[in-house]
Amino acid sequence: MKKIPIFVLCMVVFLLLTGCWDRTEIEDQGFVVGSAIDLEEENGNDNSFKIKLTNQIVLPGGLGTPLQGGGREQEAYHNITITGNSIFEIIREMATSANERLFFQHMKVVVVSDKVAREPGLFSKVMDVYIRDHEMRRGMRILIAKEGTEAKEILDVLPPGEKVPALYIDSLLENSYKTASSLEPLQVGQLQERMLTKRSYTIPEIQVGDNQTLKYKNAAVFQAPENRMVASLSGEETRGLAFLTEHDQTSPVMVNVDGEDVVIEVLDINHTYDVLSDDKDNLAFEISLNIEGSIAETFGNSKVLKASFFKKLEKETEKKVKEITEKTIKVVQDDLQVDVIQIGDTLFQRHYDLWQKVKDNWDQGENYFSKADIHVTVDVNISKTGASDNFK
Amino acid sequence: MMYQFKYADDKISDNELMITIPSITIGVGVLSLPSLIAEDTIGSDGWIPIISAGVFFVALAWLIVKVASMYPNQPFISFASVLLSKPIATVLTILLALQGFFITAFVLRIIADLAKEYLFDRTPVEVISLCFLLVVSYAVSGSRVGLFRLNMMFFPIIIFIIVFVGIFSINWYDASNFLPVFQTDFRGYLNASRNSLFSLTGLFVLFFYTSLVRKPDKAPKKAVYGMTMVSIFYIFIYFMCIGVFGYAGTANVNYPIVEIAKEVEIPGGVFERFDSIFFVIWIMAVFNTVTMAFDSSLYALKSVFNLKKIHYILFLTPVLFFVAMIPKDVIDVREFGDFVSLYGLVITTLTAIVLFTIASVKKKVSSEANTSKRRNSKS
Numbered sequence: 039m040k041k042i043p044i045f046v047l048c049m050v051v052f053l054l055l056t057g058c059w060d061r062t063e064i065e066d067q068g069f070v071v072g073s074a075i076d077l078e079e080e081n082g083n084d085n086s087f088k089i090k091l092t093n094q095i096v097l098p099g100g101l102g103t104p105l106q107g108g109g110r111e112q113e114a115y116h117n118i119t120i121t122g123n124s125i126f127e128i129i130r131e132m133a134t135s136a137n138e139r140l141f142f143q144h145m146k147v148v149v150v151s152d153k154v155a156r157e158p159g160l161f162s163k164v165m166d167v168y169i170r171d172h173e174m175r176r177g178m179r180i181l182i183a184k185e186g187t188e189a190k191e192i193l194d195v196l197p198p199g200e201k202v203p204a205l206y207i208d209s210l211l212e213n214s215y216k217t218a219s220s221l222e223p224l225q226v227g228q229l230q231e232r233m234l235t236k237r238s239y240t241i242p243e244i245q246v247g248d249n250q251t252l253k254y255k256n257a258a259v260f261q262a263p264e265n266r267m268v269a270s271l272s273g274e275e276t277r278g279l280a281f282l283t284e285h286d287q288t289s290p291v292m293v294n295v296d297g298e299d300v301v302i303e304v305l306d307i308n309h310t311y312d313v314l315s316d317d318k319d320n321l322a323f324e325i326s327l328n329i330e331g332s333i334a335e336t337f338g339n340s341k342v343l344k345a346s347f348f349k350k351l352e353k354e355t356e357k358k359v360k361e362i363t364e365k366t367i368k369v370v371q372d373d374l375q376v377d378v379i380q381i382g383d384t385l386f387q388r389h390y391d392l393w394q395k396v397k398d399n400w401d402q403g404e405n406y407f408s409k410a411d412i413h414v415t416v417d418v419n420i421s422k423t424g425a426s427d428n429f430k
Numbered sequence: 431m432m433y434q435f436k437y438a439d440d441k442i443s444d445n446e447l448m449i450t451i452p453s454i455t456i457g458v459g460v461l462s463l464p465s466l467i468a469e470d471t472i473g474s475d476g477w478i479p480i481i482s483a484g485v486f487f488v489a490l491a492w493l494i495v496k497v498a499s500m501y502p503n504q505p506f507i508s509f510a511s512v513l514l515s516k517p518i519a520t521v522l523t524i525l526l527a528l529q530g531f532f533i534t535a536f537v538l539r540i541i542a543d544l545a546k547e548y549l550f551d552r553t554p555v556e557v558i559s560l561c562f563l564l565v566v567s568y569a570v571s572g573s574r575v576g577l578f579r580l581n582m583m584f585f586p587i588i589i590f591i592i593v594f595v596g597i598f599s600i601n602w603y604d605a606s607n608f609l610p611v612f613q614t615d616f617r618g619y620l621n622a623s624r625n626s627l628f629s630l631t632g633l634f635v636l637f638f639y640t641s642l643v644r645k646p647d648k649a650p651k652k653a654v655y656g657m658t659m660v661s662i663f664y665i666f667i668y669f670m671c672i673g674v675f676g677y678a679g680t681a682n683v684n685y686p687i688v689e690i691a692k693e694v695e696i697p698g699g700v701f702e703r704f705d706s707i708f709f710v711i712w713i714m715a716v717f718n719t720v721t722m723a724f725d726s727s728l729y730a731l732k733s734v735f736n737l738k739k740i741h742y743i744l745f746l747t748p749v750l751f752f753v754a755m756i757p758k759d760v761i762d763v764r765e766f767g768d769f770v771s772l773y774g775l776v777i778t779t780l781t782a783i784v785l786f787t788i789a790s791v792k793k794k795v796s797s798e799a800n801t802s803k804r805r806n807s808k809s
Contacts, residue, residue, distance in 0.1 A: 059550060231679040
């Protein structure tokens with residue numbers, strides 16, 4: 039009989055002692071899925087800026103399938119825009135106007151306007167909170183809004199069938215970069231590594247296209263130590279950059295053989311970097327691209343399954359790729375003088391002693407990079423013809 | 431009316447001793463180890479300091495268990511008294527007990543800080559660490575053998591979770607992160623080795639627990655296996671972090687494995703926030719560390735002053751809590767950690783070497799005496 043009071047005591051203790059200090063109801067969570075950062079105004083000479091931050095918050099009620107029998111279609115997201123001096127300040131300020139507690143663990147994209155990116159030092163300053171805060175995930179993608187577009191506008195584009203713009207951007211990045219000639223999406227974690235290693239880098243750009251869609255193409259070039267955007271590469275230049283730096287790029291190359299147009303699909307690219315001369319004032323490099331391709335489309339009527347035709351096709355493709363890549367190299371080396379074709383990375387990884395000698399004046403100061411001689415050799419190997427030999 | 435369950439005996443097997451080593455060493459140190467090592471090394475060179483520290487500790491583990499198993503089933507204080515005289519043995523026991531006390535307090539603080547940073551935004555550190563401490567105190571007031579069984583049970587789960595994180599982060603790996611190799615200077619290796627040594631402390635428990643082993647003749651070999659497991663585990667984690675973040679990234683992330691766990695996603699939106707599960711499992715690993723450290727400290731104290739175990743626990747629990755709350759900020763905590771590790775390293779290594787030397791000299795002398803006696807009796 040003595041057991042009963044003890045049992046009751048235990049129950050009371052369980053009731054009173056268990057609990058959760060950090061309890062938040064799911065209805066009160068505002069899931070932020072995207073951010074856009076714009077420059078509001080420049081405060082003249084005291085080197086401070088007003089930033090405009092837009093956060094996109096998902097409304098879970100709007101995500102589900104609409105109930106049968108009508109009812110008002112609920113929006114699945116809303117954007118909050120606030121201006122302030124630092125990102126963290128703005129996020130806290132936002133709490134005063136949002137009825138939910140902002141929750142960043144499901145962030146997908148950060149879009150930064152090119153105006154912010156072009157201010158020296160400002161870009162790394164606004165990105166800091168996205169890396170430092172423990173709620174942020176290193177996997178979220180970072181994009182630069184193309185010149186003339188506000189980053190905020192990007193988060194408003196919603197094609198039919200989609201519900202939340204940030205999620206649309208996320209799936210756009212995931213699915214399109216391999217087939218189109220755009221760069222691989224960049225994650226915030228990778229951005230931190232690139233900033234830390236103090237080597238120049240590129241960030242993919244995004245722009246508003248026709249019919250309520252976005253276009254994921256082109257790239258912004260960032261110069262290393264100041265993390266400042268210096269230029270924007272055009273579509274064709276970005277394509278050359280993709281050939282030079284990415285492995286699973288499947289962009290199509292159109293060539294002309296014996297008066298017939300053939301489209302080659304690139305399946306796989308292997309890069310080899312060789313240092314031809316390591317005298318630091320007359321550096322010479324060779325980038326060898328080993329491309330595996332297949333025939334995607336032919337417009338002529340000759341039989342494609344012939345050794346001589348293959349040879350010619352490979353030759354032509356090599357010529358074409360060489361042309362594209364050399365154009366890009368010319369732009370980044372002569373016009374921009376910023377190493378975004380990863381020669382610095384290669385030197386660091388494989389020729390560490392040489393890198394120690396040149397690293398402080400690599401693409402700044404003396405700028406050994408712009409003085410270097412860079413050759414490209416391309417070797418194309420076409421292995422597949424598709425399912426059919428000749429169509430006509 | 432209350433019955434206490436009694437195990438058949440208070441002995442453990444040599445396998446349980448082997449698992450004790452990963453249980454006490456794998457704790458909070460390994461979470462920040464990759465970033466501390468990457469700070470001083472270039473590319474993927476950090477495996478060299480980890481291996482050198484690992485070899486040192488494998489030797490140390492062998493030494494400790496060897497000397498303790500020369501006196502099978504004798505507690506530390508009795509064989510240390512035989513070797514060094516009773517007063518010195520008492521002082522050594524208290525110093526080693528202090529090591530267990532410090533480790534408990536330090537780990538308590540770290541796990542509370544970490545849980546606050548990643549899990550409980552608004553819960554005070556004091557509340558988190560008090561909850562953890564109460565569970566630990568409850569665990570050590572029961573049967574000692576039960577703790578070893580808990581170690582055996584948790585160990586595979588901890589290994590599984592790390593391997594799981596490693597496999598599911600495979601698409602974040604970048605092979606070029608491992609380059610360049612062998613470019614670190616000597617100073618860098620030295621600093622990194624120091625940090626690796628610091629994150630491997632905890633072997634002092636072997637001084638006490640070896641006496642619990644039923645058949646200690648294989649125990650030294652098992653200790654070597656146990657410590658080797660830890661080294662391999664550390665190298666695996668280090669390479670995982672370098673592969674994902676590169677050395678510059680690893681050096682600038684406070685707890686790289688936690689960040690990797692945050693990235694793990696099972697495709698199709700099945701699982702997005704893996705870090706919560708990872709934390710649960712990791713707290714199990716930390717729980718093992720703390721219970722081992724606290725319990726060995728109690729064991730040591732009990733062998734010096736003959737009081738009831740529960741009295742020690744009632745006295746030590748509040749003291750532990752206050753010591754854990756002394757450091758004010760992150761920098762203080764780090765200094766506290768360095769002190770705990772250095773103290774443990776020095777006291778453990780010195781005790782092991784001194785005891786081993788005296789024990790082997792004594793053994794030699796006595797065996798020589800035996801042979802000469804035999805010779806004398808023959809003639």
